Amino acid sequence: MNGTDRAARIEALLAEMNLDEKIGQLNMVSADLSVSGPGRRALPLADISAGLVGSVLNWWGARDTREIQRRAVEETRLGIPLFFGFDVIHGQRTIFPIPLAEAGAFDTTLWERTARVAAQEAAEDGLHLTFAPMLDVARDPRWGRIAETPGEDAFLGAAFADAKVRAFQNGDLSRNGNLAATAKHFVAYGLVNAGREYAQVDVSERALRDVYLPPFRAAVEAGAAAIMPAFTDIAGLPMHAHRELLFSLVRERWGFEGVFISDYSGIAELVNHGVAADLVEAAALALKAGVDIDMMGFAYLKGLPGALERGLVSMAEIDVCVRRVLGLKFALGLFDDPYRACAGDVPDFATRALRRALARESGARSIVLLKNRHDILPHDAGHGTLAVVGPLADARHDMLGPWCALGDQDESFALLDGLYGRWPREWILHAPGATIDTTDETMIESACAAARGADCVILCLGESRSMSGEAGSRADPSLPAAQLALAKAVMALEKPVVAILFGGRPLILPDWLVEASDALIAAWFPGSEAGHALADILTGVCNPSARLAATWPMAAGQIPIWFGQRPTGRPADAKEMYSSKYIDAPVEPRFAFGEGLSYTNFLLGDPQPDRAVLQRGETMSISVCITNAGSRRGRQTLFLFTRDPVASLSRPLLELKGFRQIDLDAGETGTVTFELAADDLAFTGCDLSSVLEDGCIEIHIGFSARRTSLRSAAIELKTSTDATA
Numbered sequence: 001m002n003g004t005d006r007a008a009r010i011e012a013l014l015a016e017m018n019l020d021e022k023i024g025q026l027n028m029v030s031a032d033l034s035v036s037g038p039g040r041r042a043l044p045l046a047d048i049s050a051g052l053v054g055s056v057l058n059w060w061g062a063r064d065t066r067e068i069q070r071r072a073v074e075e076t077r078l079g080i081p082l083f084f085g086f087d088v089i090h091g092q093r094t095i096f097p098i099p100l101a102e103a104g105a106f107d108t109t110l111w112e113r114t115a116r117v118a119a120q121e122a123a124e125d126g127l128h129l130t131f132a133p134m135l136d137v138a139r140d141p142r143w144g145r146i147a148e149t150p151g152e153d154a155f156l157g158a159a160f161a162d163a164k165v166r167a168f169q170n171g172d173l174s175r176n177g178n179l180a181a182t183a184k185h186f187v188a189y190g191l192v193n194a195g196r197e198y199a200q201v202d203v204s205e206r207a208l209r210d211v212y213l214p215p216f217r218a219a220v221e222a223g224a225a226a227i228m229p230a231f232t233d234i235a236g237l238p239m240h241a242h243r244e245l246l247f248s249l250v251r252e253r254w255g256f257e258g259v260f261i262s263d264y265s266g267i268a269e270l271v272n273h274g275v276a277a278d279l280v281e282a283a284a285l286a287l288k289a290g291v292d293i294d295m296m297g298f299a300y301l302k303g304l305p306g307a308l309e310r311g312l313v314s315m316a317e318i319d320v321c322v323r324r325v326l327g328l329k330f331a332l333g334l335f336d337d338p339y340r341a342c343a344g345d346v347p348d349f350a351t352r353a354l355r356r357a358l359a360r361e362s363g364a365r366s367i368v369l370l371k372n373r374h375d376i377l378p379h380d381a382g383h384g385t386l387a388v389v390g391p392l393a394d395a396r397h398d399m400l401g402p403w404c405a406l407g408d409q410d411e412s413f414a415l416l417d418g419l420y421g422r423w424p425r426e427w428i429l430h431a432p433g434a435t436i437d438t439t440d441e442t443m444i445e446s447a448c449a450a451a452r453g454a455d456c457v458i459l460c461l462g463e464s465r466s467m468s469g470e471a472g473s474r475a476d477p478s479l480p481a482a483q484l485a486l487a488k489a490v491m492a493l494e495k496p497v498v499a500i501l502f503g504g505r506p507l508i509l510p511d512w513l514v515e516a517s518d519a520l521i522a523a524w525f526p527g528s529e530a531g532h533a534l535a536d537i538l539t540g541v542c543n544p545s546a547r548l549a550a551t552w553p554m555a556a557g558q559i560p561i562w563f564g565q566r567p568t569g570r571p572a573d574a575k576e577m578y579s580s581k582y583i584d585a586p587v588e589p590r591f592a593f594g595e596g597l598s599y600t601n602f603l604l605g606d607p608q609p610d611r612a613v614l615q616r617g618e619t620m621s622i623s624v625c626i627t628n629a630g631s632r633r634g635r636q637t638l639f640l641f642t643r644d645p646v647a648s649l650s651r652p653l654l655e656l657k658g659f660r661q662i663d664l665d666a667g668e669t670g671t672v673t674f675e676l677a678a679d680d681l682a683f684t685g686c687d688l689s690s691v692l693e694d695g696c697i698e699i700h701i702g703f704s705a706r707r708t709s710l711r712s713a714a715i716e717l718k719t720s721t722d723a724t725a
């Protein structure tokens with residue numbers, strides 16, 4: 001069906017619809033197969049049959065979606081089909097690492113591959129749309145939802161957005177195995193005050209444009225079918241009523257033609273925000289801002305008739321939203337075949353095995369090696385006895401992380417499962433030694449007894465999955481005291497210790513734990529194949545290549561902390577009293593953005609720009625040689641940063657403009673080439689327009705944002721093409 005036919009069919013349908021049916025299309029209700037917000041959740045079957053519901057979330061399964069779809073298609077007056085949405089964030093049944101971990105693979109192809117599998121599995125479960133990718137730039141580990149983000153950087157977030165949206169959707173949304181993507185939560189939700197969930201947000205106009213909007217712009221350019229506004233406000237204006245950003249910017253300037261789907265009761269919550277006296281006003285504000293679908297707020301159902309009567313909205317404005325929702329359903333192919341996703345396709349054994357293999361690969365590619373003293377790792381599989389202690393050693397449930405959709409803990413593998421496959425069981429001494437947040441002398445003694453009897457200790461510490469994700473803000477993002485007590489007792493035995501940290505955020509670690517650990521690994525929540533992925537890393541089957549997508553603070557007081565801060569008038573200098581620093585903590589982070597070790601080591605040459613002057617409109621190349629100076633093949637990620645040392649505004653100390661990966665055999669030298677366009681150096685100027693300014697641009701290439709890892713060059717940016725200028 002071409003666009004003209006579709007538009008004609010939509011107009012014909014609209015002409016037949018009464019007000020209730022129009023509002024029904026704007027009403028999304030939650031079922032109770034999963035809980036993702038407050039309030040009642042039983043499916044309102046009578047409303048569905050009466051045409052008062054346009055879409056459903058938290059309901060899946062070919063048979064079950066077919067029955068609900070049948071009610072909409074066969075029992076309503078006009079037979080308009082529903083669409084079914086769900087939070088398929090990092091997998092549907094096969095669960096991949098949480099986004100904060102997977103972003104650290106810095107591999108767009110991997111991000112696409114996992115999204116494709118997630119889309120296929122979601123489609124097999126009768127789903128049409130996912131409320132993903134989550135694209136909030138996050139620099140505050142107190143915020144539980146940092147787990148769901150691609151980390152602290154706008155460039156990384158934009159690359160992640162592009163890969164995920166294109167892979168979820170895979171072109172034609174009406175084809176089975178493709179899933180409409182929802183870019184969320186628009187915008188700057190990651191800036192909640194003090195890291196507290198749903199708290200107020202204040203952000204400068206320049207940071208909004210240069211940091212928080214770019215990932216969403218990338219999602220729109222990748223063709224995202226939907227966008228979800230954030231629960232939060234910006235400077236007192238809640239996103240669900242933010243017409244200037246939702247309509248003027250995203251729709252008018254960016255050309256977004258998709259659907260805005262509110263967050264869960266986000267429209268009704270405009271009353272709590274204090275910008276609406278009742279649901280009528282809340283509905284009017286959201287509709288005028290361009291929010292098409294009211295998820296579980298019933299604000300449109302209960303408020304729009306009154307808003308119409310009071311003249312707060314017009315029928316034409318309602319029709320605009322209805323047209324967009326009908327347009328999405330046409331794009332999903334639901335008017336041609338409302339039951340197209342209800343086939344109940346069951347993947348064959350080979351497909352399931354391939355999906356598990358990808359979960360194992362992505363798990364290993366997301367696990368970050370942070371320390372490896374005396375190359376204690378990799379550990380020869382099956383050699384020596386291991387004491388595996390800590391509450392997360394056999395925590396299959398927690399390995400799936402927050403938002404794990406239909407991930408089945410009974411079909412997932414914890415570290416212990418992975419090690420049992422490599423060591424004789426009698427050589428693995430397991431003792432939890434603590435729960436997530438409690439311990440006692442008996443538990444600690446059992447863990448110490450295991451450690452005494454072993455050649456090496458694997459200490460599994462961190463967060464449970466319920467400590468992370470939505471409504472998971474922690475004022476103190478440290479390891480629980482009980483686990484620190486266990487770690488201290490075990491480390492006092494002076495056995496070799498490999499500490500593995502699980503969780504959904506950068507954790508605050510005591511110096512003694514980092515110092516006493518021979519090896520330190522950030523495993524995050526690695527997904528269904530966690531145990532096998534970790535065992536592959538620990539035994540060297542897989543050489544670790546993941547890097548940190550978010551900075552790990554040394555102390556909670558440093559938060560928010562990220563690599564792209566501005567220099568200030570008194571740049572941090574440990575030797576200068578009057579400089580930007582603390583008297584009770586360092587300025588440097590525990591681990592920097594991009595850090596992560598390999599079982600080999602790499603040497604980097606100086607960047608070689610292909611020109612000394614970059615003119616407006618041009619694109620330059622910057623090449624750099626890299627050598628694998630170690631004893632085994634490895635993958636290295638290189639980052640391209642720029643610095644604008646003198647501009648009309650104070651500019652960040654580093655800005656990420658590219659990342660590349662290269663696989664090299666031991667002793668092999670390769671060349672990595674970055675492309676840098678003049679336009680990539682634009683920024684939001686004093687008048688909030690995008691500007692490009694003449695002058696020196698520093699080029700820094702390295703293995704992380706740690707300045708000591710960077711090799712540098714400089715070019716001149718010339719914005720005027722007039723040779724005499």
Ligand code: GLC
Nearest residue numbers: 036037087131184263264470
């Ligand atoms: C939740 C989350 C959002 C999710 C939605 C539907 O409250 O904020 O990310 O997509 O509700 O479950």
